[in-house]
Amino acid sequence: MELLFNIYVFPGTLFVLVWTVFVFWFFRKFMAYLHKRIGPHYNGPAGSLQTLYDLSKLLSKESITPHNVNPYLFSAIPILAPTIAILTVVLIPWTPELTIVDTSYGVLALVVLIGIEPFLLFLTGFGSNNKYSFLGGIRILTQMISMETSFFLSALSPALLFGTMNLIEITEANTWLTTLILLPGAILFFISILGVLEQPPFNIPDAEQEIVYGFYTEYSGTNYFLLKLAEFGEFLVVFAATITLFFGGYRGLFFDSFLCLFVKMLIMAMLMLAIRASTPRIRLNQMLAFAWSYLVPLSFLNMVWIVIARLYIVGGG
Amino acid sequence: MKDDLLEIQPLLDKFETTLLLRMMGDTPLVSVENEQLFTVVDFLKNKMDYSLLLDITAVDNLDISHPTSTRFELIYLFRHKEFSRILALKTAVADPDTGVESIVSLYEVADWLEREVWDQYGIVFQNHPTLKRILNHNEFVGHPMRKDYEITKGQYCTQTQDMMDEMKPLLDARGLEMERDELMILNLGPSHPASHGTIRTLVALDGETIRAGASEIGYLHRGFEKSCENHTYNQIIPYTDRLNYCSALMNNIAFAKTVEDMMGITLPDRGIFIRVILTELSRVIDHLVCLAAGLLDMGAQTNYWYLFNPRNNAYDFLSKLTGARLTNSYMRIGGMTHDLYEGWRADLDDVLKKVDSGIAQTLQMIQHNRIYNDRIQNVSPVSAEQAIAYGFTGPNLRASGVAYDLRFDKPYYYYDHFDFDLVVGSQGDTYDRMMVRFEEMLQSMRIITQAADEIPGGEINIADHRIVMPPKTAVYNTIEGMMNQFKLVYEGVKVPKGEYYGAFEAANGELGFYIVSDGSGTPYKVKVRAPSFVHMAAYPKIIENYQVADAIMTLGSLNIIAGEMDR
Numbered sequence: 021m022e023l024l025f026n027i028y029v030f031p032g033t034l035f036v037l038v039w040t041v042f043v044f045w046f047f048r049k050f051m052a053y054l055h056k057r058i059g060p061h062y063n064g065p066a067g068s069l070q071t072l073y074d075l076s077k078l079l080s081k082e083s084i085t086p087h088n089v090n091p092y093l094f095s096a097i098p099i100l101a102p103t104i105a106i107l108t109v110v111l112i113p114w115t116p117e118l119t120i121v122d123t124s125y126g127v128l129a130l131v132v133l134i135g136i137e138p139f140l141l142f143l144t145g146f147g148s149n150n151k152y153s154f155l156g157g158i159r160i161l162t163q164m165i166s167m168e169t170s171f172f173l174s175a176l177s178p179a180l181l182f183g184t185m186n187l188i189e190i191t192e193a194n195t196w197l198t199t200l201i202l203l204p205g206a207i208l209f210f211i212s213i214l215g216v217l218e219q220p221p222f223n224i225p226d227a228e229q230e231i232v233y234g235f236y237t238e239y240s241g242t243n244y245f246l247l248k249l250a251e252f253g254e255f256l257v258v259f260a261a262t263i264t265l266f267f268g269g270y271r272g273l274f275f276d277s278f279l280c281l282f283v284k285m286l287i288m289a290m291l292m293l294a295i296r297a298s299t300p301r302i303r304l305n306q307m308l309a310f311a312w313s314y315l316v317p318l319s320f321l322n323m324v325w326i327v328i329a330r331l332y333i334v335g336g337g
Numbered sequence: 338m339k340d341d342l343l344e345i346q347p348l349l350d351k352f353e354t355t356l357l358l359r360m361m362g363d364t365p366l367v368s369v370e371n372e373q374l375f376t377v378v379d380f381l382k383n384k385m386d387y388s389l390l391l392d393i394t395a396v397d398n399l400d401i402s403h404p405t406s407t408r409f410e411l412i413y414l415f416r417h418k419e420f421s422r423i424l425a426l427k428t429a430v431a432d433p434d435t436g437v438e439s440i441v442s443l444y445e446v447a448d449w450l451e452r453e454v455w456d457q458y459g460i461v462f463q464n465h466p467t468l469k470r471i472l473n474h475n476e477f478v479g480h481p482m483r484k485d486y487e488i489t490k491g492q493y494c495t496q497t498q499d500m501m502d503e504m505k506p507l508l509d510a511r512g513l514e515m516e517r518d519e520l521m522i523l524n525l526g527p528s529h530p531a532s533h534g535t536i537r538t539l540v541a542l543d544g545e546t547i548r549a550g551a552s553e554i555g556y557l558h559r560g561f562e563k564s565c566e567n568h569t570y571n572q573i574i575p576y577t578d579r580l581n582y583c584s585a586l587m588n589n590i591a592f593a594k595t596v597e598d599m600m601g602i603t604l605p606d607r608g609i610f611i612r613v614i615l616t617e618l619s620r621v622i623d624h625l626v627c628l629a630a631g632l633l634d635m636g637a638q639t640n641y642w643y644l645f646n647p648r649n650n651a652y653d654f655l656s657k658l659t660g661a662r663l664t665n666s667y668m669r670i671g672g673m674t675h676d677l678y679e680g681w682r683a684d685l686d687d688v689l690k691k692v693d694s695g696i697a698q699t700l701q702m703i704q705h706n707r708i709y710n711d712r713i714q715n716v717s718p719v720s721a722e723q724a725i726a727y728g729f730t731g732p733n734l735r736a737s738g739v740a741y742d743l744r745f746d747k748p749y750y751y752y753d754h755f756d757f758d759l760v761v762g763s764q765g766d767t768y769d770r771m772m773v774r775f776e777e778m779l780q781s782m783r784i785i786t787q788a789a790d791e792i793p794g795g796e797i798n799i800a801d802h803r804i805v806m807p808p809k810t811a812v813y814n815t816i817e818g819m820m821n822q823f824k825l826v827y828e829g830v831k832v833p834k835g836e837y838y839g840a841f842e843a844a845n846g847e848l849g850f851y852i853v854s855d856g857s858g859t860p861y862k863v864k865v866r867a868p869s870f871v872h873m874a875a876y877p878k879i880i881e882n883y884q885v886a887d888a889i890m891t892l893g894s895l896n897i898i899a900g901e902m903d904r
Contacts, residue, residue: 051638054639055638055639055641055642055643056642056643056646057642151521151523152523155523155545155885159545220636221636221708223636224886230531230885230886230889231885232529232530296638297638297639298639298702299636299637299706299708300632300635300636300637300703300706300708300709300712301635301636301637301708301712301886302708302711302712303712303884303886303887304545304884304886305545305884306708306711306712
């Protein structure tokens, strides 16, 4: 019974859906505030039901499958992508009591499941039989390969510092001091996930003005909704992962609860949106240069710093 | 006028067959023998420094009762290196099928201009590299601007062309092969989020790098010039709104001013000042649109709103003044529909304040933004010589470091009395093209403030009621007023016989109207010298060897307006 609750309600499917609806609205409202617009306004208090309407509209629209594509590949990915995104929530310690899969390889599993997502989207680009989607697919692959190294390396820094890959142990071991030590790693991790999640300034793969909608171009209706759900599921997982790895997860100043995690995640979302609002998109070759000549070397330096900190500051063995 | 004649004396001396026909305003119109055209143009370019080819067009003399020469005549308009002087060449075309020698080898801009003449009039240009249709559809039959082509005759054309007839020679010239070099052909447009209208550019991609490009335009061609031929001059003004719809008022003013210059009338000072204020406000709006859309193409969404909100305020002001937001049609030949409303100054100041803060906020966000600067600096640079060869005018030419602005070089409307600066760039890259526009907006606002401060009272229209509508009391109470109204509505403003080229510094560059009048109330011929048309011709050339992302930015920074380009 509890397992069923976990799968369908929290932290499973329903939670991800509610999160998608809420965060979509929150993104729009917050962006509108930065843009000096109003944003969603008419449906529900402060337009909060707008996303629900959008969702139901997308579900009721036809999902067009273009000619000359492999229909299995084309339709499989919109199912696979959100599944994998939602699957990842089992690893996160949501509350002090609730972690569905408590494994000593938590960090590794998390990194792998997050890292696999862009490859699925890359397949959509190849499966769409559209030149823009193809370009989007190539771009996503290029970007993923460039960002992956620093993403993995910086994700491993807390594991190295605390000497464990268990996410609960990492959360519990977190103190103000370790947060400070991990801060460079956290910044590197944040930049890398902007790349992995295709968020500005690294939203090169679905650069609307350049290659229409990149890998999304041919998707419509329910398929599009599922891909969007995957994207927001990714946000959920990645935000939660960042907070868990670097900023003490569910632990708060006065009490430990899911609420603390949630507030921290919203702060992170706002940070991401502020970056989105203030930076133009960079070019593919600039992204490559940035990733390989700055991010990757800095990630290695960060590892060295973590080792030094572990030996001399935290005082581990 | 005397100086102008002295200037062209070498030409008349060198070629005995050339003949000064008459002056169009202060532009000398010189007739040239058909066979000598190429050598004369060569002489003009290399010896007399007429380096900027403005326009090529033709006149069909079929409906003229006593034509002085053959049915078709070609008109070439050149601008001198020092920019204040224009020279017009006229040559009679004996047989349109043999036509004349192409001058593409002398002026790169002639490529599309000659194609347009062939498309519209069916005059062949020998040795032209790709003489094919440009504005009309490739399946179109006949040549619409000929007088024996009925205005109302439409044609259904359905098949698109694959453009490989243009792409293949480009690839061959670069030694590229589709298969061997693994190139991918991609259509950027006609419906593409960044094509800002309906423009198709076919590019050959090597990875993400553009190796060759060819543009197809004409998706918005609606026969503006042909429609002019059965409308009175005042009826044409709403059509001019649709040329550059981002700064509609400016087109109104440019057209009205050209016709007024043809008739030799000058507006009362108040009318001129209102026109200056509205021109500069339109320039600000146009640049706001260009920059906002350009920045949006880069993914800088916030700047889009920061620039579009003040634009909206400006449109609110225009809507209060003219009754329309986008297509204002506020001007008339000899003046405008009505005076400024009471309290306009406060509204205008409010708009200016908001525009100013919008620009300031945007500049704050991008001016020292490393990503912004790295993205567009050294992208598609156009050198000064290249820009002139491409026929660039306006901000795009100034970005290349050429100090050409009609408001300085040939001031009209008291522009020489206003205190403002000429903005020039240095590299001619995308960055310069955008930053020149930012600075020009600030200069335009300086002009607006000065003009609004100094605006005199009095009439806005000229007093001649054969040209402007008489007041309604006169129409109802006097026979003269009644007759004036009747004649104006039914026959239109009578413009003296002759031809004229009027140039105007519009937001995008030199907007020119070449008008031929046969003395009646409707023009015999109107040709628009649209800056976007020539800018677009250069676009596929300057994006070569840059990336797709750069090409999008270049298109945004050139500010191609399809309504003006396709006419």
